[in-house]
Amino acid sequence: MTEALSMNQIIHAAVRRDVDRTERALRQLADGDLARARQVRGAWRNLVRELTHHHEAEDSIAWPFLASRGFDTTLLTAMEEEHVAMKQALTASSAAIDAVVASPTTVAAAAAADAVARAREVINAHLAHEEADVEGVMGALEDDPAWKAEARKMRPASIVDAANALAWMQDGAGERERSSLRATIPGPVVTLLTLLLARRYRRDVAPVWR
Structure with a gap:
């Protein structure tokens, strides 16, 4: 049986x-298709929002906790520096996608792609680094009450954001991701939250990838 994902x-x-989907959508953008350009920008902004929340929570909560437990601060500093590099890359990509909306040409779309x-x-270099060198440490703390309390602080601020x-995590996910999510959060809860409360994602982002 395949091991569940965290x-x-x-x-x-x-x-x-979503990074892959965004690049592909930009490369396929038809000349002058402003409506599609706006759709892609909306989906990209959603990705940036989710990723920014995730990494700001790690910087302000996860890394300080690991440091307090004696974890390698050199590695934690590297994680923070990689987050800064990712933020810069996201900002540059966002500006390029904004330029496509301003002038939806294939040339602008190719530059944004x-x-x-x-x-x-x-992004992928950082994610691979974190999974290789930090994921195991966080997994070992899974049953630690203090870590559980800190992890709760990393959740989205509201039930609607959650x-x-x-909805974002499930959209286009493989079976391993879906089954792991169901194992982490009871299926009925996931269904209820995404069907009744994930209005923004269903309205503004999900149609982009259909």
């Missing part, structure tokens, strides 16, 4: 998936 790994899978491809290199995050 919530951290499920989030990472969603990030990788190239920016997203460069961002993917930075629902939209769940």
